[in-house]
Amino acid sequence: MTCIIIDDEASSRDTIKSILTNYCPELKILAEAENVESAYSAILLHKPDLVFLDIEMPDGNAFDLLQRIHSIQFKIIFTTAYEQYALNAIKIDDADYLLKPLSIKEVLGAVDRMKSKLQASIPKENLYQLLSTFKIPKTYNPYIPIPTSNGFELIQTKDIIKCEANRKSVV
Numbered sequence: 125m126t127c128i129i130i131d132d133e134a135s136s137r138d139t140i141k142s143i144l145t146n147y148c149p150e151l152k153i154l155a156e157a158e159n160v161e162s163a164y165s166a167i168l169l170h171k172p173d174l175v176f177l178d179i180e181m182p183d184g185n186a187f188d189l190l191q192r193i194h195s196i197q198f199k200i201i202f203t204t205a206y207e208q209y210a211l212n213a214i215k216i217d218d219a220d221y222l223l224k225p226l227s228i229k230e231v232l233g234a235v236d237r238m239k240s241k242l243q244a245s246i247p248k249e250n251l252y253q254l255l256s257t258f259k260i261p262k263t264y265n266p267y268i269p270i271p272t273s274n275g276f277e278l279i280q281t282k283d284i285i286k287c288e289a290n291r292k293s294v295v
Contacts, residue, residue, distance in 0.1 A: 125239065128170060129156045130163040130186075131178035131203065136224065140176050140203070143231045151235065160184040164192055172198050174238050179204040199238040201231075 127144070131137045137156050144151050154170040157163035160183045167175065167189075175198050179186045186202060200219040203226060218241065220234040267278040 125150060125174060125242065126152045126154050126170065126172045127174040127176060128154055128163070128166050128172045129176045130158075130166075130181075130189075131156075131176070132158050132181040133178070134158070136178065136203065136226075139226055140231065143226070143228050144235075147228065147232055148235055160189045163189055167193060167198070173242055174199045174201065174235070176201050176203055178202075180206060199241055201234045201238060 129137050129140050131140070137158070141153060141156070144153060151174070154172055155166040157166045159181050163177075163181075177186045177189070177200050179202055190196060190200075196218070202219060202221045203224060204221075205224040207223065220237055222230050222234055266281055268281060268284070269276040270279055
C-alpha cells in the first residue's frame with residue numbers, strides 16, 4: 125500500500141511519517157506535500173492508495189484540492205486541528221477524519237480501516253457526494269448530509285423542524 129502525506133506543517137508531516145515508519149512497515153510513503161499545488165502534482169504523479177490530508181493550507185483547503193482531481197482513486201485520512209470540519213467530513217466509505225494532535229492509536233485505527241476499504245474496492249460515489257456539499261459558501265450551508273444505506277441524502281435546513289439521533293440512526 126502506498127501513501128502521500130499532505131500538511132502545511134512540517135511537524136505534522138513528521139509525526140505521521142514517524143508513526144507510519146515505526147508501526148506500518150507495509151505502507152510505503154511516496155511523497156510529502158505542504159500545499160494544495162504540490163499535493164495536486166504529487167497525487168497525479170504517484171497515484172497513491174492512501175492520502176493523509178490536512179484540511180486548511182495557506183493556498184486553499186483539502187476540498188479545493190479534491191475537486192480538482194477528476195477521478196479520485198485513493199482513500200483519504202483527513203487530519204486537522206479544526207473541529208468544524210467534522211460535520212462536513214462525515215465518516216464515509218472512502219475517508220476517515222482525525223483531529224490533531226494525532227495519537228498513534230488513532231492513526232493506526234484509521235490506516236486499518238482504509239486497508240479494509242481498499243481490499244473491498246468500494247465505489248467513489250459517496251466521496252463525490254460529500255465533496256458536492258463543499259461547493260456551498262462557507263458562511264452558510266443550507267443542507268445537511270444525512271447518511272442512508274445508499275449514500276447520503278441532502279436535507280435543506282429550512283425544512284428541519286426537529287432532529288434527534290441515537291447511535292444508529294437520525295430521526
